Amino acid sequence: MQRRTISLICAMALALFLTAAQPVSAEGPAFDIAQREARLQPDGGIMLADVLIARPIGMAACAVGLVGTVLALPFATFSGNIYAVAERLVVEPFVYTFQRPVGHFPGELPSR
Known part of the structure; x- marks a missing residue:
């Protein structure tokens, strides 16, 4: 009987030790994501x-880039880089102005 009691106490102590080693958190991964987005x-x-x-x-x-593209079009045609000129002078300013989220700038470092 005494041996059984000692075994039971050891088993309970081991179970208590193993459960105490687990980290417990009431917040899940969704809380971390929301905190990071904030x-x-x-x-x-x-x-x-x-x-x-x-x-x-x-x-x-955008307006200056459009005018610059029209002026550069004859030269870009002969050199074969019409798309590069249009990308740089028209598309990039358009994306920066109209498709970028308000308050976010390209190349900015994320806040900590």
């Missing part, structure tokens, strides 16, 4: 500067 959102000042300063400059760059 850190990646720009603040209101950055968004306001983007809308009031960067977007109008981007629209002007």
Whole structure:
């Protein structure tokens, strides 16, 4: 009987030891993702500067790029790089101005 009691106590101590070693967290992976996304959102000042300063400059760059493409078209035709000129002078300013999320700038480092 005594041997059985000692075995039972050892088994219970082992079970307690093994369960105490497991990390316990009430937050799941969804909480981590939401927390990371909240850190990646720009603040209101950055968004306001983007809308009031960067977007109008981007629209002007679209217009200037379109005019520059028309002027460069004869030279680009002979050199064979029409698509490179159009990509650089028209498509890139358009994507920067109209398809980029408000407050996010290309090449920015993620906040910590």
